[in-house]
Structures are given as structure tokens and as C-alpha cells.
Amino acid sequence: MQKKITIIEDNPYIRQGFKETLQSVERYLVINTYDNCEDAIANLDADLPDIVLMDIELPGMCGIEGTKIIRKKLPNTLILIITIFEDSEKVFKSLCAGASGYILKNSNFHMIINDIEEALAGGAPMSLSISRMVIESFQKQYDSPLSIREAEVLQYISEGKSYSKIADELFISKETVKTHTKNIYRKLEVASKEEAIRMANKYKWVKPRFELHD
Amino acid sequence: MYDQARTVITGMIVAGILLIFLPIPLFFFFAGSLAYYIMALMCISTLFFIKKTGIYFGSTLCTLTVSYLVISYIIIKSGGVFSVHIATLYMLMMTGFWVNRRIGHCMIVVNIGALVWIYYSTEKQEVFSFHSDLISGKKYALLFHSCLTLFFGVFFSFVQKSYDKAKAQIRKKQLLEINSLNKLVKKRNQQLESMRQNIASDFHDETGNILAAINQQASILKIRLGNDHHLLPVLENITTSCESLYSSSKDFLWSINNDSDNPMVVFYHLIAFGQNFYNQFEISFSAKPLDKNYYHLLKIAPFASRNIILIFKEAMTNAAKHSGATKVTLKTILFNDYLRIVLQDNGTWKAIDPNSLHNGLQNMERRCKKSNFIFKRYTNNEGTCIEIYIPVSHTSPAPIINQ
Numbered sequence: 036m037q038k039k040i041t042i043i044e045d046n047p048y049i050r051q052g053f054k055e056t057l058q059s060v061e062r063y064l065v066i067n068t069y070d071n072c073e074d075a076i077a078n079l080d081a082d083l084p085d086i087v088l089m090d091i092e093l094p095g096m097c098g099i100e101g102t103k104i105i106r107k108k109l110p111n112t113l114i115l116i117i118t119i120f121e122d123s124e125k126v127f128k129s130l131c132a133g134a135s136g137y138i139l140k141n142s143n144f145h146m147i148i149n150d151i152e153e154a155l156a157g158g159a160p161m162s163l164s165i166s167r168m169v170i171e172s173f174q175k176q177y178d179s180p181l182s183i184r185e186a187e188v189l190q191y192i193s194e195g196k197s198y199s200k201i202a203d204e205l206f207i208s209k210e211t212v213k214t215h216t217k218n219i220y221r222k223l224e225v226a227s228k229e230e231a232i233r234m235a236n237k238y239k240w241v242k243p244r245f246e247l248h249d
Numbered sequence: 250m251y252d253q254a255r256t257v258i259t260g261m262i263v264a265g266i267l268l269i270f271l272p273i274p275l276f277f278f279f280a281g282s283l284a285y286y287i288m289a290l291m292c293i294s295t296l297f298f299i300k301k302t303g304i305y306f307g308s309t310l311c312t313l314t315v316s317y318l319v320i321s322y323i324i325i326k327s328g329g330v331f332s333v334h335i336a337t338l339y340m341l342m343m344t345g346f347w348v349n350r351r352i353g354h355c356m357i358v359v360n361i362g363a364l365v366w367i368y369y370s371t372e373k374q375e376v377f378s379f380h381s382d383l384i385s386g387k388k389y390a391l392l393f394h395s396c397l398t399l400f401f402g403v404f405f406s407f408v409q410k411s412y413d414k415a416k417a418q419i420r421k422k423q424l425l426e427i428n429s430l431n432k433l434v435k436k437r438n439q440q441l442e443s444m445r446q447n448i449a450s451d452f453h454d455e456t457g458n459i460l461a462a463i464n465q466q467a468s469i470l471k472i473r474l475g476n477d478h479h480l481l482p483v484l485e486n487i488t489t490s491c492e493s494l495y496s497s498s499k500d501f502l503w504s505i506n507n508d509s510d511n512p513m514v515v516f517y518h519l520i521a522f523g524q525n526f527y528n529q530f531e532i533s534f535s536a537k538p539l540d541k542n543y544y545h546l547l548k549i550a551p552f553a554s555r556n557i558i559l560i561f562k563e564a565m566t567n568a569a570k571h572s573g574a575t576k577v578t579l580k581t582i583l584f585n586d587y588l589r590i591v592l593q594d595n596g597t598w599k600a601i602d603p604n605s606l607h608n609g610l611q612n613m614e615r616r617c618k619k620s621n622f623i624f625k626r627y628t629n630n631e632g633t634c635i636e637i638y639i640p641v642s643h644t645s646p647a648p649i650i651n652q
Contacts, residue, residue, distance in 0.1 A: 059472045
């Protein structure tokens with residue numbers, strides 16, 4: 036079955052490039068492309084994408100906000116951020132918002148296809164600086180939600196080890212390492228949601244519906 | 250405080266030396282002049298005391314007191330209130346004002362006291378009998394010297410006061426100037442900082458997107474042209490150029506946004522590159538940086554970071570693409586005034602296309618020469634090693650300046 040893809044990117048040339056690249060592969064069907072989040076979200080029920088490629092800087096709603104909304108509406112849809120740099124704080128925030136990974140805008144055909152395949156296979160990339168932001172973010176919490184294995188993987192990435200090296204040292208496959216990183220991102224998303232609710236409760240931005248246990 | 254201590258020490262040194270030589274001619278006329286050597290000795294011992302303990306105020310007071318006793322003794326022995334040695338009392342008072350105004354004020358009183366003491370110790374009633382009784386008498390001498398003491402005392406006091414005031418004003422002005430300079434530097438730094446951020450975000454929003462757009466459009470052309478077309482190599486060149494421009498812009502942005510004179514920061518950048526790069530292959534890559542304690546202690550020459558990064562990017566690419574290595578490690582060792590960065594792989598660099606290796610190695614060597622790095626390449630039982638020695642300077646941690 037073909038995977039349905041939606042592209043949200045305001046630069047028409049980049050949008051067209053990604054579209055043609057993906058359409059040239061039989062597995063993928065680019066169901067729609069948008070230059071803003073609002074239109075894409077309005078058409079979400081009609082498009083029902085399996086994968087959303089999302090730019091961060093967009094006119095109107097930004098990609099981070101868009102990611103949150105799409106994750107809520109379609110929890111099983113994979114959202115991949117398309118970005119100039121993999122190391123920015125904004126990429127980290129999108130991952131906190133529920134994105135499963137990122138693709139560099141400057142990627143060639145093979146890199147784009149490869150990144151999407153990996154995301155579909157359940158993996159997610161993590162760079163050294165992103166890993167440090169993740170560690171810092173989890174350090175703020177009282178007890179880490181990460182399993183021992185996930186914490187090890189995170190630690191090794193932050194030390195600069197490649198996936199193969201981590202796989203060798205932990206006696207697991209390279210794919211398993213990437214699955215761990217994906218799970219780390221999921222826990223990060225949950226943690227940042229809880230953090231947001233905790234902050235909102237603390238400053239009485241919303242009426243508390245339930246109590247959080249520390 | 251510093252000013253005062255400095256004045257006292259300089260005064261003591263000069264006075265000590267002068268007091269050794271000047272009394273020699275006097276000695277031929279008056280044996281009591283030898284007593285001046287007690288003062289010289291006092292000055293020298295006070296200097297040693299200050300050097301050892303750092304206490305200057307008490308020792309100075311002690312020296313002054315002893316000086317009073319010595320001078321009074323000499324005066325009494327050489328004619329009392331009529332003695333020419335009374336001039337030494339004025340000299341002593343002047344040195345007192347030199348140390349500080351309060352001591353000077355005390356010394357006006359002490360001088361008059363000493364004069365009174367000398368007056369009562371004077372046996373002779375008058376100097377010259379042919380003068381009128383009034384001005385040749387003992388009383389007149391006391392009165393005259395007391396007036397002169399007061400004159401010098403008040404004079405020094407006011408001169409010193411206006412001098413202190415001027416000094417304070419200059420200091421205030423200097424402080425104001427320093428403050429305004431500090432503010433300017435701060436403002437300039439903020440401007441620089443925002444300029445850096447602007448360059449980075451401009452690249453992100455503008456240049457980066459345009460570059461990606463060119464690259465993506467080239468991709469479209471490739472797809473539309475299909476596999477077998479004579480235009481494909483041209484498109485390939487566009488893609489390669491885009492990629493190298495992207496990567497050099499990324500390095501440039503990195504260098505303006507980071508402390509690129511710090512070799513540890515440069516090394517972390519290399520690690521990040523290596524990790525990202527080797528993740529594409531089945532290559533096990535790890536790195537070993539220096540201990541974190543060195544973080545703020547080492548500095549490399551400005552602009553050296555660019556060459557270090559380019560050399561190792563080249564070396565890491567060669568290791569992956571031409572040597573057949575499956576294991577690569579990057580480590581750094583501090584060796585006297587050199588930082589050694591070592592890239593070890595378990596492949597053989599010989600087995601590859603001689604032309605491309607030659608170029609790569611030549612590039613690395615050329616860059617090393619340009620930056621005064623020592624370049625080494627050797628094979629060991631583990632595989633191939635690329636090693637460069639980078640001159641580093643050791644910096645002490647920035648001093649804390651008290652406001």
C-alpha cells in the first residue's frame with residue numbers, strides 16, 4: 036500500500052523538489068502540498084496523511100505549533116521536520132512537540148528516501164547537540180522516565196559515538212539504537228506535555244482538570 | 250593605601266642612603282653628628298620589617314619617634330635652641346606631611362613640644378652679647394622657631410590638601426572614563442552579538458533556503474532527464490557545489506557563533522561532524538577529548554580552527570570512502586605546547602585510487618604548513634594514523650576584577 040504524504044513548506048522550489056523526489060518512488064503518494072500550516076490542518080481529515088513533512092519557519096502558524104496540533108488529531112501520523120540545520124533549538128522544540136525526526140532541506144534524492152524509510156521502520160536520527168539538549172531537558176525532571184538502555188544510548192550519542200559503535204558496545208543492532216532514540220523522543224514529548232500542564236497549573240493559565248503526581 | 254605604602258618605602262630608601270653619606274663631613278666639626286646613623290639604621294631596619302610583615306604604618310611611626318629623640322639629642326648637644334641642627338626638625342615635619350596629612354598635623358604639635366624641651370635643656374642664655382637682649386635671647390629663639398614651625402606646618406597642610414583634592418578629582422574623572430569605556434565595550438559586544446545572530450538567522454532564512462531550492466530543482470531535473478543523459482554530469486556538479494557551499498557556510502556560521510580559538514570547542518565540533526558523517530556508514534566511530542578541566546586553559550591561534558576542521562573533514566572522509574575502515578577513533582592528547590589530534594582507523598589508505606588520495610593528503614599537508622602544524626601519517630598494527638600537532642598557548646583563568 037502506498038504511503039500518503041503531505042508536504043508543508045513555504046518555499047515553492049523546495050516544496051516542488053521534495054514532491055517530485057517522492058513521487059518518483061512508487062511506495063509514496065504525495066497527496067497534497069501546502070505553503071502554510073492552517074490550510075494543511077483544515078484539510079487533515081480529507082488528506083489523512085501517513086507522513087507529514089513539515090517546515091519550521093512558516094507564515095502564520097509555525098511548524099512547532101502545527102506539529103502539536105497534527106499529533107493530537109492524527110496520533111499515528113509520522114511528522115518529519117524539514118530543516119536547514121539539524122542542530123537548531125527549533126528542531127529540538129519540534130521533537131518535543133511530537134516530530135519523529137528531521138530531514139535536511141539540502142538532502143539529495145537518496146538521503147530523503149533513506150530518512151523516510153528509516154522513520155517508517157521505527158527509527159529516528161539524533162545528533163550530538165540534540166542529544167545534549169535532550170539530556171539537559173530530562174535533567175530538569177525529578178526522576179527520569181528513560182529506561183537504563185535508553186539512558187545509555189543517549190549518553191553514548193552525547194559522547195560522539197556513531198550508531199555502529201553504540202550497537203557494538205551494547206550488543207544490539209544499529210536499528211535498535213535508532214528505535215531507542217525514537218522512544219526517547221516519545222518520552223520527551225510526553226515529558227514536555229506534562230511540563231507544559233504543570234507550568235499552566237502553576238501560573239493558573241488553565242483550570243486544572245486533574246492533579247499531576249510528582 | 251597602596252599610594253601611601255609606596256611613598257613610605259621610597260622615602261625610607263632615599264632617606265636611608267642620604268643619611269649614610271651626608272653626616273660624614275659634619276662629623277669633622279661635631280662628633281654628635283654620628284647619631285644620624287641611628288636614623289639611617291632605623292630606615293633600613295624599617296624597610297626589612299615592611300618587606301617581611303607588610304605592616305608599614307606602625308613601623309613608620311616608630312622610626313619618626315626615634316628620629317625625634319636623635320634629632321633633639323643632637324640639637325641639645327650642639328647649642329640647644331640656638332643650634333643650626335634645628336633645621337632638621339623642619340625637615341622631619343616635612344617628611345611627616347609626605348606620609349599623610351594627619352601625621353603632619355601631629356608633628357606640628359610634637360615639633361613645638363620638642364622645641365620647648367630643647368628650650369629648657371639649653372644652658373646658654375643668649376648667642377651674641379652685642380645684640381639687643383630681646384633678639385639674642387633664648388626666648389626669642391624659641392618663639393621664632395615655633396612661628397616657623399607653624400608657618401611650614403600650615404603651608405604644607407594646605408598644599409597637601411589641594412594636592413589630595415586634585416588627585417581625588419583626577420581619580421574620579423578616570424573612574425568615569427573607565428565606566429563610560431566599559432559601557433561602550435559592552436554596547437559594542439552586544440552589537441557584535443546581535444550581528445552574529447543576524448548573520449546566522451539570515452543564512453537560515455535566506456541563503457540556506459535558496460541553496461536548498463537550487464539543490465532541489467537540480468534533483469527535479471535529474472528525475473525528469475532520466476538516467477542516461479549527457480546533462481547529468483552538469484547537474485551532478487550543481488549538486489556537489491551546493492553541498493560544498495552548504496557545508497562551508499555551516500562551518501563559517503559555526504566559527505562566528507562559537508569560541509573557535511578554544512581547541513576543545515573545535516574538537517567537539519569535529520566529534521559532531523564525525524558522528525554525523527559515520528552514521529551514514531557501517532563504521533564504528535568514537536572520540537576521546539581532553540579532560541574537561543582543560544576547557545578554559547588552552548588557546549590556539551586565531552583562524553587555526555578552520556584549517557583543523559578542513560584537515561580532519563578530509564581525513565575522516567578519506568578513512569570512510571577509500572580505506573575500507575570499519576573502526577575510526579579520534580582522540581586528542583596534550584603534549585607540552587602542542588595539542589595532538591590523532592585520527593586512527595583500521596583500514597589501509599594504500600589500497601585506494603592513488604590520484605584522489607594524493608590530492609587529499611597534499612591538501613592536508615599544505616593546510617598544516619600554512620598554519621604551522623606538524624603533520625604525520627603512518628601505519629601501525631591497527632591501521633592508518635593521521636596526526637597533527639597544533640601549537641597551543643596556555644592561558645590562566647580570567648582574573649576576577651573587583652568593582
